[in-house]
Amino acid sequence: MALRTIRIQGDDLLGKRSREISEINERILTLLDDMAETMYKAEGVGLAAPQVGVLRRCVVIDVGEGLIKLINPVIVESSEETETRLEGCLSVPDYVGWVKRPCKIKVEALNEKGEKVTIEAEGLYKKALCHEIDHLDGVIFPDIAEKLMTQEEYEELLEKNSQNNQEEDDED
C-alpha cells in the first residue's frame, strides 16, 4: 500500500469523466488499497479515483461503519424528496458548500471480488456516495453547490453555533 497525492481544485483531471473498469486486476486492487490509505491519512470519509489522478470508476468510503470499496457504482434510484446538507472535499480544501441531494438513493456496483452489490443509503452514507460518484463524472461540489463558504467563514459559523449546537464537519 502507498499514499497517493490528492489532486486539488484547478487540476484539469478533476473535471474529466472516468472510464468504466472492465477487469478487476491487481492494478485496480492496489489502487483501491492506496485510495483507502490516502483517505484515512487525510481523515476523509470518501475518495474517488480521479482525486488521486486515475480516471477509472471506483471509490472508497468509510462513514464510520467500515471501509467500502465500490467499482463502477451507479445510482439507479433517487428519492424525489431532497435535502440540502453541508459538504466538504479533500480536493477542495478552501471551501465548504450547501448541496441539494436526494434524501435516499439506491446504488448498484461491483465489490472487489467482482460481485454485484446493491446499497440503499440515506444520511451521511448517501451524501458520501452521491459526492464520490459525482467525482467519477468530473463534478466537484462547488460546481453544484447552492452556496459556498470559505473554511474561515465556516469556522466562524461553527464558533457562533457551538454554544447551542453540535455540528459535524465531513470531508469527502
Ligand code: ZN
Ligand atoms: Zn470530493
